[in-house]
Amino acid sequence: MATPTLAELISKNYTGDIEWLETPNSMSVVSVNNSEISPASTTSPSVPETAITSTLPTYIEDPDRKLTKEEAMELKETEKEYSESLAFIKDAIAPAMMRIDATKLQIGDTYIRTIFTYAYPDVLEWNWLSPLINWDVKFDISMFVYPVDSARVMKFLRKRLTQLGSQRAMNNGKWLISDPHLDAQIQDVEELQQYLTRGQEKYFHFSLYVTTYADSEDEMKKLTNTLDMMLAGRNILTKQTFLRAEQGFIATGPFARDEVNVFRNISTKGLSTTFPFSSNSLSQDDGIFYGINTHNKSLIIFDRFRSENANMCVFAKSGWGKSFAVKLEILRALMMGTDVIVLDPENEYRALVETVGGTYLNISLNSNEKINPFDLPRSLKDSETHPGDLLRWAIVNMIGLLRLMLGAVTPNEEAILEKAIITTYSLKGITMEDDSIDGKEIPLLKDLYSVLETMDGASGLVNRLEKYVSWVFAGVFSRPTNVDLKGWLVVFSVRDLDDILRPIAMYILLTYVWNVARSSEKKRFLVVDEAWNIMQYEDSAKFLFGLVKRARKYGLGVTTITQDVEDFMGSSYGKAIVTNSSIQLLLKQSPASIDVLQNIFKLTEQEKYILLNASVGTGLFFAGWEHVGIEILSSYFEEKIITTKPNI
Numbered sequence: 001m002a003t004p005t006l007a008e009l010i011s012k013n014y015t016g017d018i019e020w021l022e023t024p025n026s027m028s029v030v031s032v033n034n035s036e037i038s039p040a041s042t043t044s045p046s047v048p049e050t051a052i053t054s055t056l057p058t059y060i061e062d063p064d065r066k067l068t069k070e071e072a073m074e075l076k077e078t079e080k081e082y083s084e085s086l087a088f089i090k091d092a093i094a095p096a097m098m099r100i101d102a103t104k105l106q107i108g109d110t111y112i113r114t115i116f117t118y119a120y121p122d123v124l125e126w127n128w129l130s131p132l133i134n135w136d137v138k139f140d141i142s143m144f145v146y147p148v149d150s151a152r153v154m155k156f157l158r159k160r161l162t163q164l165g166s167q168r169a170m171n172n173g174k175w176l177i178s179d180p181h182l183d184a185q186i187q188d189v190e191e192l193q194q195y196l197t198r199g200q201e202k203y204f205h206f207s208l209y210v211t212t213y214a215d216s217e218d219e220m221k222k223l224t225n226t227l228d229m230m231l232a233g234r235n236i237l238t239k240q241t242f243l244r245a246e247q248g249f250i251a252t253g254p255f256a257r258d259e260v261n262v263f264r265n266i267s268t269k270g271l272s273t274t275f276p277f278s279s280n281s282l283s284q285d286d287g288i289f290y291g292i293n294t295h296n297k298s299l300i301i302f303d304r305f306r307s308e309n310a311n312m313c314v315f316a317k318s319g320w321g322k323s324f325a326v327k328l329e330i331l332r333a334l335m336m337g338t339d340v341i342v343l344d345p346e347n348e349y350r351a352l353v354e355t356v357g358g359t360y361l362n363i364s365l366n367s368n369e370k371i372n373p374f375d376l377p378r379s380l381k382d383s384e385t386h387p388g389d390l391l392r393w394a395i396v397n398m399i400g401l402l403r404l405m406l407g408a409v410t411p412n413e414e415a416i417l418e419k420a421i422i423t424t425y426s427l428k429g430i431t432m433e434d435d436s437i438d439g440k441e442i443p444l445l446k447d448l449y450s451v452l453e454t455m456d457g458a459s460g461l462v463n464r465l466e467k468y469v470s471w472v473f474a475g476v477f478s479r480p481t482n483v484d485l486k487g488w489l490v491v492f493s494v495r496d497l498d499d500i501l502r503p504i505a506m507y508i509l510l511t512y513v514w515n516v517a518r519s520s521e522k523k524r525f526l527v528v529d530e531a532w533n534i535m536q537y538e539d540s541a542k543f544l545f546g547l548v549k550r551a552r553k554y555g556l557g558v559t560t561i562t563q564d565v566e567d568f569m570g571s572s573y574g575k576a577i578v579t580n581s582s583i584q585l586l587l588k589q590s591p592a593s594i595d596v597l598q599n600i601f602k603l604t605e606q607e608k609y610i611l612l613n614a615s616v617g618t619g620l621f622f623a624g625w626e627h628v629g630i631e632i633l634s635s636y637f638e639e640k641i642i643t644t645k646p647n648i
Contacts (some may be wrong), residue, residue: 095107095108096108100245100246101245102242102243102245103240103241103242103245104220104245105245105246105249109215110213110214110215111213111214111215111216111217111219111220112211112212112213112245112249113211113212113214113220113223113224113240113241113245113248114209114210114211114212114240114241114245114248114249114251114252114260115209115210115212115224115227115228115238115239115240115241115248116207116208116209116210116238116239116241116248116260116262117208117231117236117237117238117264118237118238118239118262118264119236119237119264120235120236120264120266120270121234121235121236122184122188124270124273124274125234125273126273127273128234128236128273128274129273129274129275129276131230132210132227132230132231133276133296134295134296135227135230137212137213137223138212138213139210139211139212139213140210140211140252140253141208141209141210141211141252141276142208142209142251142252142253143206143207143208143209143274143276144205144206144207144251144258144263145204145205145206145207145271146204146205146206146207146263147202147203147204148202148203148204148205148265150196150202150203153196153203154193154196154197157189157192157193157196158193160189161186161189161190161193164182164185164186164189165186167182168182168183168186192267195267201267201268201269202267202268203265203266203267203268204265204266204267204268204271205263205264205265205266206263206264206265206266206270206271206274207251207258207260207261207262207263207264208274209241209248209251209252209260210227210238210252211248211249211252212224212227224240241260244259244260247259247260248260283298283299283300283301284301284302284303284306286301286303287301287302287303287304287306287336288301288302288303288329288332288333288336289301289332290302290325290329290621290630290632291617291621291630291631291632291633292630292631292633293628293629293630294618294628294629294630294631295628295629300621300628300630302583302623304525304557304582304583305338305523305555305557307582307583307623307624308552308582308624309551309552309557309580309581309582310525310551310552310556310557310558310582311548311551311552311557311558311559311560311577311580311581311582311583312525312557312558312559312560312581312582312583312584312585313559313560313577313578313581313583313584313585314326314559314560314561314562314584314585314587315562315563315565315568315584315585315586315587315589315593315597316563316585316586316587316588316589316619317563317587317588317589317590318563319616320587320588320614320616320617321587321588321616321617321632322561322563322585322587323348323529323561324617324632324634324642324643325585325587325617325632326527326529326559326561327348327349327352327642328632328634328638328642329559330342330349330352330489330527331352331356331638331641331642333525334356334488334489337523338523338524338525339487339488339489339490339522339523339524339525340488340489340490340524340525340526340527341485341489341490341491341492341513341524341525341526341527342489342490342491342492342526342527342529343492343494343506343509343510343526343527343528343529344491344492344493344494344495344529345493345494345495345502345506345529345530345533346495346529346530347493347495348529349491349493349529350491350493351641351642352489352491352641352642353489353491355641356488356489357487358487358488358489358490358491359485359486359487359489359490359491360491360493361483361490361491361492361493362493362496363476363492363493363494363496363497363505363509364476364494364496364497365472365473365475365476365496365497366475366496367496368482369482369483370475370476370479370480370481370482370483371481371483371508371509371512372442372444372445372479372480372481373398373401373445373477373508373511374394374398374424374425374442374443374444374445374448375442375481375511375512375515376390376391376394376430376435376437376442376515377390377515377516377518377519387432387433387434387435388431388432388433388435389435390435391422391425391430391431391432391435392432394421394425395418395421395422397511397543398417398421399414399417399418399421400507400539400540400542400543401504401507401508401511401539402417402465403539404503404504404507404537404539404540405464405465405468405477405504406461406464406465407464412457413457413458413460413461416452416455416457416458416461417452417461419455420448420451420452420455420458421448423451424443424447424448424451425443427443427447427451428440428441428442428443428447429441430443442480442481444478444479444480445465445468445469445477445478446469446474446478448465449462449465449466449469452465473501476497476501476505477504477508481512485513485516492509494506494509502533503533503534503536503537503540506528506533506534506540507534507539507540507543510528510534510540510543510544510547511543513526514547517551517554517555517556518554521554521555522555523555524555524556524557525556525557525558525559526547526551526556526557526558526559527559527561528544528558528559528560528561529561530561530562530563531544531560531561531562531568532562532563532564532567532568535562535567535568535570535571535573535574536567536571538571538573541571541573541574542573544558544560544573544577545573545576545577545580548560548577548580548581549576549580558581560577560581565589565593565596565597566592566593566596569596569600575600578600578601582623582624583621583622583623584601584620584621584622585619585620585621585622585630586601586611586619586620586621586622587611587614587617587618587619588611588612588614588615588616588618588619589611589612589614591612594608594611594612597611601622607620607627610629617631617632617633618630618631618632
């Protein structure tokens with residue numbers, strides 16, 4: 001049964017004499033003819049009946065029970081208390097003081113002034129509101145657009161055209177020189193008539209108001225002058241709302257009320273130039289939150305997988321927030337169902353892994369986690385791939401790896417290595433005709449070593465390869481793979497490896513990740529932290545570039561992070577990686593590297609200045625052709641999870 005209203009409840013259940021008083025703009029209230037109960041006020045504010053009845057559940061639960069005089073009084077007291085509480089809320093919200101002057105308002109310690117536009121040039125250029133929209137002060141702006149009947153406009157234009165034609169005829173009769181301004185006016189009116197007749201244009205009344213806020217009168221004057229000059233530079237004239245400061249303030253508030261009522265005539269074409277969202281913005285309907293647009297304080301929400309590719313480059317000096325920004329992206333990407341793989345050279349991601357329940361794999365001389373460089377993808381659903389292609393790519397990658405391990409390799413030695421690798425695979429049943437690895441044993445580095453021992457001219461290669469097979473390094477690179485990338489966050493740490501072995505391990509890890517990505521299409525991205533470790537060697541740099549270039553095909557995005565811009569960009573592959581990355585995040589830069597970045601990214605002088613003077617977590621965010629300033633923000637709990645600052 002529906003809950004009875006207060007009126008229904010009392011009229012039905014109270015046995016006393018009751019007189020109903022209908023109060024305008026308020027609820028019906030009851031007056032009881034008893035000297036002990038004061039008459040109901042007819043000026044009480046509107047009170048929702050359900051709010052009162054909800055305080056007396058015993059009355060509602062049994063609506064058939066007759067109310068006593070005391071209960072009826074309790075209902076009245078409830079209404080009175082509720083009305084008084086409403087008045088208290090209004091007093092709490094309202095400012096302590098409000099002063100209205102001829103040209104401004106003062107609310108508390110804040111000075112408020114509203115200006116309006118009253119004159120425009122004959123032709124409004126596109127994006128003329130951009131300086132105002134991106135003005136780095138606190139202000140409110142409102143526009144009012146009123147459609148005008150076309151028949152009324154046509155009547156006015158005919159009258160205006162007659163006046164202008166008469167003026168030109170008078171000038172011709174007096175043998176005066178032709179007035180260009182008059183001729184232009186006649187031409188504009190004729191064109192507008194044609195557009196209105198054909199339905200190509202409509203006519204509107206347009207009002208524009210801007211309200212600024214300041215802490216002092218001097219500051220208010222400066223803001224007003226700046227605003228006037230900003231628009232005057234585009235031949236748009238403004239005035240203050242003289243003697244109508246309060247109405248101007250209301251016009252820019254969330255009330256949809258134009259009490260100033262100052263407008264100019266404008267056509268559809270001119271009105272289209274007033275579109276306010278003209279500044280650079282990267283707010284998509286979906287994606288993750290990267291930070292605040294420092295130009296206009298909008299949110300940077302972006303889905304990297306909707307871009308031309310999902311690759312990203314991050315450049316910054318050490319300690320200025322590059323790893324923090326990437327870890328923040330990882331944390332938010334995981335919540336969106338994206339898998340993440342990280343190559344961590346400095347053990348910076350362990351706390352994040354432990355928090356989200358990911359997988360942390362330590363690649364070192366003493367660790368149990370092993371990856372076999374001879375691994376191939378288990379399946380590849382690609383119509384463009386033919387038998388033998390997987391093996392050919394594996395041979396090329398293995399030769400690149402062996403160059404890192406063995407040092408300089410002559411053309412003759414490279415030919416020997418290629419033949420040895422093919423033989424090593426074929427001994428396990430993997431050939432150019434059948435490169436499927438289903439049910440077959442994957443060879444190891446020691447198998448390649450054994451093959452090289454039987455080949456003529458390979459003694460030098462055998463001697464250099466021996467330390468990776470038989471000596472202290474044997475446990476790192478010559479064991480079957482025993483790791484799995486099934487977790488949503490997998491981090492490979494290579495911090496405990498020697499500086500000589502670290503580039504080799506990162507190369508092998510890249511190969512392994514690439515094989516996994518090609519074996520199963522899934523939205524994921526790979527983070528390569530301190531990518532300069534890889535870029536300092538041509539073969540590893542070449543491999544990383546190839547991965548970046550082909551990653552999108554398999555749903556993979558690659559994030560490269562570096563603090564050593566010179567080393568990264570010193571390689572031709574480094575520049576190519578940047579070119580093939582749709583997203584770039586540039587934070588604080590050193591004077592030594594800023595010129596390199598300016599040349600690569602075609603930075604303006606203003607953007608160069610931003611990067612040289614940026615604070616921690618601020619910089620530039622590039623997404624395709626969009627360039628915006630960014631301030632990276634995190635919640636309290638996010639910061640606790642991902643920060644690497646000491647004593648936090």
